[in-house]
Amino acid sequence: MFPHRLAHVPVITIAKVRGRARGGGDELALACDMIFAARENAVFGQFESGTGALPGAGGIQHLTRRLGRTRAIEAITGADDFDADLAERYGWINRTLPDAELDGFVERLAKRIAGFPPAGVKAAKRAINDLTLPHPANVRSDSAMFLGLVALPESRERLDYLANRGLQTLGDVECDLGDAVAEYPGRGGGVGPVAESGRMPWLAAGRCTCSCVGVFGETSRAGARPAGDAPADPGVTVTAVGDGAGLQAGAARPRRSCHRGSNGRPSSVRVGR
Amino acid sequence: MFPHRLAHVPVITIAKVRGRARGGGDELALACDMIFAARENAVFGQFESGTGALPGAGGIQHLTRRLGRTRAIEAITGADDFDADLAERYGWINRTLPDAELDGFVERLAKRIAGFPPAGVKAAKRAINDLTLPHPANVRSDSAMFLGLVALPESRERLDYLANRGLQTLGDVECDLGDAVAEYPGRGGGVGPVAESGRMPWLAAGRCTCSCVGVFGETSRAGARPAGDAPADPGVTVTAVGDGAGLQAGAARPRRSCHRGSNGRPSSVRVGR
Amino acid sequence: MFPHRLAHVPVITIAKVRGRARGGGDELALACDMIFAARENAVFGQFESGTGALPGAGGIQHLTRRLGRTRAIEAITGADDFDADLAERYGWINRTLPDAELDGFVERLAKRIAGFPPAGVKAAKRAINDLTLPHPANVRSDSAMFLGLVALPESRERLDYLANRGLQTLGDVECDLGDAVAEYPGRGGGVGPVAESGRMPWLAAGRCTCSCVGVFGETSRAGARPAGDAPADPGVTVTAVGDGAGLQAGAARPRRSCHRGSNGRPSSVRVGR
Numbered sequence: 001m002f003p004h005r006l007a008h009v010p011v012i013t014i015a016k017v018r019g020r021a022r023g024g025g026d027e028l029a030l031a032c033d034m035i036f037a038a039r040e041n042a043v044f045g046q047f048e049s050g051t052g053a054l055p056g057a058g059g060i061q062h063l064t065r066r067l068g069r070t071r072a073i074e075a076i077t078g079a080d081d082f083d084a085d086l087a088e089r090y091g092w093i094n095r096t097l098p099d100a101e102l103d104g105f106v107e108r109l110a111k112r113i114a115g116f117p118p119a120g121v122k123a124a125k126r127a128i129n130d131l132t133l134p135h136p137a138n139v140r141s142d143s144a145m146f147l148g149l150v151a152l153p154e155s156r157e158r159l160d161y162l163a164n165r166g167l168q169t170l171g172d173v174e175c176d177l178g179d180a181v182a183e184y185p186g187r188g189g190g191v192g193p194v195a196e197s198g199r200m201p202w203l204a205a206g207r208c209t210c211s212c213v214g215v216f217g218e219t220s221r222a223g224a225r226p227a228g229d230a231p232a233d234p235g236v237t238v239t240a241v242g243d244g245a246g247l248q249a250g251a252a253r254p255r256r257s258c259h260r261g262s263n264g265r266p267s268s269v270r271v272g273r
Numbered sequence: 274m275f276p277h278r279l280a281h282v283p284v285i286t287i288a289k290v291r292g293r294a295r296g297g298g299d300e301l302a303l304a305c306d307m308i309f310a311a312r313e314n315a316v317f318g319q320f321e322s323g324t325g326a327l328p329g330a331g332g333i334q335h336l337t338r339r340l341g342r343t344r345a346i347e348a349i350t351g352a353d354d355f356d357a358d359l360a361e362r363y364g365w366i367n368r369t370l371p372d373a374e375l376d377g378f379v380e381r382l383a384k385r386i387a388g389f390p391p392a393g394v395k396a397a398k399r400a401i402n403d404l405t406l407p408h409p410a411n412v413r414s415d416s417a418m419f420l421g422l423v424a425l426p427e428s429r430e431r432l433d434y435l436a437n438r439g440l441q442t443l444g445d446v447e448c449d450l451g452d453a454v455a456e457y458p459g460r461g462g463g464v465g466p467v468a469e470s471g472r473m474p475w476l477a478a479g480r481c482t483c484s485c486v487g488v489f490g491e492t493s494r495a496g497a498r499p500a501g502d503a504p505a506d507p508g509v510t511v512t513a514v515g516d517g518a519g520l521q522a523g524a525a526r527p528r529r530s531c532h533r534g535s536n537g538r539p540s541s542v543r544v545g546r
Numbered sequence: 547m548f549p550h551r552l553a554h555v556p557v558i559t560i561a562k563v564r565g566r567a568r569g570g571g572d573e574l575a576l577a578c579d580m581i582f583a584a585r586e587n588a589v590f591g592q593f594e595s596g597t598g599a600l601p602g603a604g605g606i607q608h609l610t611r612r613l614g615r616t617r618a619i620e621a622i623t624g625a626d627d628f629d630a631d632l633a634e635r636y637g638w639i640n641r642t643l644p645d646a647e648l649d650g651f652v653e654r655l656a657k658r659i660a661g662f663p664p665a666g667v668k669a670a671k672r673a674i675n676d677l678t679l680p681h682p683a684n685v686r687s688d689s690a691m692f693l694g695l696v697a698l699p700e701s702r703e704r705l706d707y708l709a710n711r712g713l714q715t716l717g718d719v720e721c722d723l724g725d726a727v728a729e730y731p732g733r734g735g736g737v738g739p740v741a742e743s744g745r746m747p748w749l750a751a752g753r754c755t756c757s758c759v760g761v762f763g764e765t766s767r768a769g770a771r772p773a774g775d776a777p778a779d780p781g782v783t784v785t786a787v788g789d790g791a792g793l794q795a796g797a798a799r800p801r802r803s804c805h806r807g808s809n810g811r812p813s814s815v816r817v818g819r
Contacts, residue, residue: 011788012623012737019781029782033619052390054397061404066614068339069405070367073306076401077285077386077394088635089361089368094616095635107740110785112728113623114738117598117700118788121737123691124600124622131607131684132615138404145396154390182385191285191394192387194380235292236302239379241387242284242395325663327670334677341612342678343640346579349670350558350659362634362641411677418669427663455658464558464667465660467653508565509575512652514660515557515668 003031003058004139008129010122012113016106017042018099022081022177027055029093030062033125036106038099042084044092048146050079050181051162052155056146061134066091081178154189161186197238276304276331277412281402283395285386289379290315291372295354295450300328302366303335306398309379311372315357317365321419323352323454324435325428329419334407339364354451427462470511549577549604550685554675556668558659562652563588564645568627568723573601575639576608579671582652584645588630590638594692596625596727597708598701602692607680612637627724700735743784 006013006028015021015032022045029035029044037044046055046063054060055076064072071090075082084096097105113121149155159167161184166173173180279286279301288294288305295318302308302317310317319328319336327333328349337345344363348355357369370378386394422428432440434457439446446453552559552574561567561578568591575581575590583590592601592609600606601622610618617636621628630642643651659667695701705713707730712719719726 009786009788011786012619014785014787016783016785017781018783021781025781028784032616032784033623034616049386049393049397050389052393054393054400060397060400062615064401064404066616068364069335069401070305070307070339071364072401072405073285073398074367074382076397077306077389078382079389080382080385086368091364091614091617091637094620095632106785109620109624109626110740110787112626113595114740114787115728115730115736116596116623116625117698117704117735118737119698120595120598120600120695120701121623122788123695124595124606125619127600127606127688127691128610128615128618128622131610132618142400145400149393149396152390152392155393158390182388184388189390190388191391194383194387235290235294235298237289237291238301238305239287239289239383240282240284241287241383242282242391322659322666322670323662325666327666327673333670333673337674337677341637342608342674343578343580343612344637345674345678346558346671347640347655349674350579350662350667351655352662353655353658359641364637415673418673422666422669425663425665428666431663455661457661462663463661464664467656467660508563508567508571510562510564511574511578512560512562512656513555513557514560514656515555515664 003027004134004136006031007033007058007133010125012110012121012125014106014110016102017044017084017093018102019043020045020081020174020177022047023055023059024057027057027059027062031058034109035093036102037084037087037093037096038102039084039096040099042087042096043081044084044087045079045081045178046076047079047177047181049077050184051150051158052152053146053149054142056143058134058139058142060142061138063092065132065134079178079181081176157186158184191241193242195240197236276300277407277409279304280306280331280406283398285383285394285398287379287383289375290317290357290366291375292316293318293354293447293450295320296328296332297330300330300332300335304331307382308366309375310357310360310366310369311375312357312369313372315360315369316354317357317360318352318354318451319349320352320450320454322350323457324423324431325425326419326422327415329416331407331412331415333415334411336365338405338407352451352454354449430459431457464514466515468513470509549573550680550682552577553579553604553679556671558656558667558671560652560656562648563590563630563639564648565589566591566627566720566723568593569601569605570603573603573605573608577604580655581639582648583630583633583639583642584648585630585642586645588633588642589627590630590633591625591627591724592622593625593723593727595623596730597696597704598698599692599695600688602689604680604685604688606688607684609638611678611680625724625727627722703732704730737787739788741786743782 003024013032013034015029015035017029017035017037019041020043021029022043026044026046046059048054048056048059055063060072060076063075066072067075067090075090075092082090082092084093087093088096150159158181162173162180165180167177168174276297286305286307288302288308290302290308290310292314293316294302295316299317299319319332321327321329321332328336333345333349336348339345340348340363348363348365355363355365357366360366361369423432431454435446435453438453440450441447549570559578559580561575561581563575563581563583565587566589567575568589572590572592592605594600594602594605601609606618606622609621612618613621613636621636621638628636628638630639633639634642696705704727708719708726711726713723714720
């Protein structure tokens with residue numbers, strides 16, 4: 001796909017972002033060699049999950065490698081807009097600059113590199129690409145997944161709903177797509193339900209498993225310390241979205257590695273039901 | 274192990290951290306799909322190295338992939354507590370929020386994702402997991418290493434010492450475990466000694482090696498610039514903990530690639546003694 | 547090479563940086579297990595690209611893994627100086643500390659680790675190294691590339707020019723090497739030219755490709771929103787340095803995956819001229 005080929009071109013590409021870079025627009029920026037954004041108005045987002053799809057032109061590959069697992073899952077499954085400073089903190093872009101300084105900064109950097117001997121610059125980009133760019137098979141598989149998902153009735157329905165409200169035309173939906181994508185009235189077939197630790201038998205089982213590595217029990221209790229600034233909640237509260245069937249199935253298998261506590265004392269823990 | 278399976282469940286899990294998340298408790302959070310923490314009171318830590326062990330339930334795998342080599346080595350071998358903001362700067366968690374906003378933020382995010390069509394969300398999590406989660410063999414090897422290390426007499430001794438002082442019961446040891454773990458009176462068999470560059474023959478040899486790539490000499494001298502804000506110390510001072518026997522052995526081998534200076538002039542440098 | 551072996555030594559090494567750590571000096575720091583820098587005066591840089599070469603002693607391997615693709619390309623092909631705080635934001639170092647606190651912080655951390663049982667600390671470093679250090683083949687290939695590039699006439703010419711102006715001797719060139727390296731009067735054989743999106747037919751073609759995944763068109767238009775804070779520029783402006791011949795060649799191939807819009811409506815897009 002184009003964004004993937006762009007990352008391989010033997011020139012240095014610098015993306016300068018003002019306003020919104022979402023979906024394929026963000027994926028175009030992500031395929032460039034550097035991304036600098038206007039602090040006051042740049043917005044980044046991959047809204048595809050909100051319509052039943054996923055980023056199919058490199059977004060998953062680039063964001064996962066740069067943001068790491070938890071931030072990439074937030075950005076991609078949350079499908080929300082990120083302002084420029086949060087995007088910098090997450091490693092989504094190189095950095096933000098005041099809008100007034102953006103052009104001068106990028107021009108100076110481009111001219112600077114333009115004056116260097118080409119062999120070293122190209123060899124460096126090649127070496128960095130070799131360590132960071134996805135295998136074409138990953139790109140193709142994301143793309144195929146995207147095309148399959150956008151063809152699903154539930155995705156078509158949401159895309160049509162957004163299109164009727166103004167997707168891809170200048171207006172409120174585009175300017176606040178992060179909100180708009182979550183305002184779909186129909187809720188049939190949503191990921192839901194939402195549950196917190198207490199209401200997750202499989203996670204409750206998990207707690208036991210963790211206490212068998214000797215520390216999680218401590219976490220809740222220390223978190224519950226009455227004095228001091230730590231509130232009465234457990235140290236870690238997990239909210240899950242979905243039914244966890246997978247884990248309960250997985251959890252049905254007893255885990256030998258859990259029958260021994262780190263304190264040496266045996267503890268008989270069954271994971272799952 | 275449970276934390277490893279948790280990362281694979283076909284639901285989106287969001288960890289909300291207040292108070293202390295250490296050891297297995299932190300590893301439970303690390304296995305979730307996102308981690309948000311209360312800025313005022315959340316504390317993260319993997320204290321295992323302080324007791325002779327290492328994180329055996331995913332901590333090494335997750336932290337290394339998210340924090341990168343030097344920050345992961347600091348977090349894991351330093352075994353200290355990290356406050357929420359430092360944890361965010363290091364990429365340990367997604368981000369911190371004021372305690373008062375934490376519940377609302379996570380609830381909104383969870384409900385938002387709950388309303389999206391499941392196929393895209395689950396496919397995205399699977400694709401991100403494929404790129405970021407460790408191979409089960411790595412998880413098993415960390416776990417086996419953990420179980421072997423906690424069984425060593427020196428580890429048992431330190432764990433017993435901490436247990437007698439209140440490990441895993443609500444109190445000072447738990448609330449300041451980062452300090453407590455370093456207060457062990459016995460020092461037999463510690464990693465030590467500590468040495469600075471000057472006192473490291475093998476590193477001094479290293480300096481020569483570096484000067485043969487033509488730049489390190491500069492670093493010290495420029496660092497020593499009398500005027501300006503750069504102090505008189507060498508640009509880079511290395512502190513080493515341990516005896517460096519490994520390197521001296523390694524350094525005994527002459528390195529052909531070092532017999533040429535970057536300036537093209539031949540330079541005869543011997544590495545090591 | 548020495549820096550590569552240093553990363554493998556069975557001791558914990560902590561680099562303390564004051565003043566300038568550039569080229570091989572920075573690569574020595576990067577090979578240590580942790581890097582802490584004086585906020586007021588530490589400077590990091592890999593200036594090699596500015597002289598026609600690339601970092602040949604681990605810089606590419608370490609920076610790419612820590613900074614991610616776009617930040618590593620900026621640091622390495624831009625060949626500029628980074629102050630300590632920016633280096634921390636990019637993940638180049640663990641973190642910065644006030645110069646006055648640096649020695650005490652590193653001494654405390656080193657003594658702390660020195661007191662821990664060695665088995666766990668060494669096993670943790672080994673496990674983290676296994677996940678993060680480059681294969682020796684990568685190190686050798688960077689080194690060979692470096693030696694080949696510095697031998698090129700255009701590199702020799704620039705290095706001689708800098709040497710005559712004071713490279714590796716205490717003075718202005720060393721203290722502001724980031725600027726000095728870009729002040730080479732001759733411009734023969736530079737990477738150039740510099741072009742912005744509008745003047746890149748191959749990127750213009752790219753825009754079409756992106757609009758066929760249904761989103762990039764939006765980006766420009768939303769970016770062009772007259773009201774609001776988003777300026778009239780396209781959301782993403784790409785500046786390219788070099789001639790893009792590679793992409794135009796690549797772009798000549800029609801891409802089947804682009805003949806369908808995400809909105810389900812067929813769109814006939816030809817990539818390239």
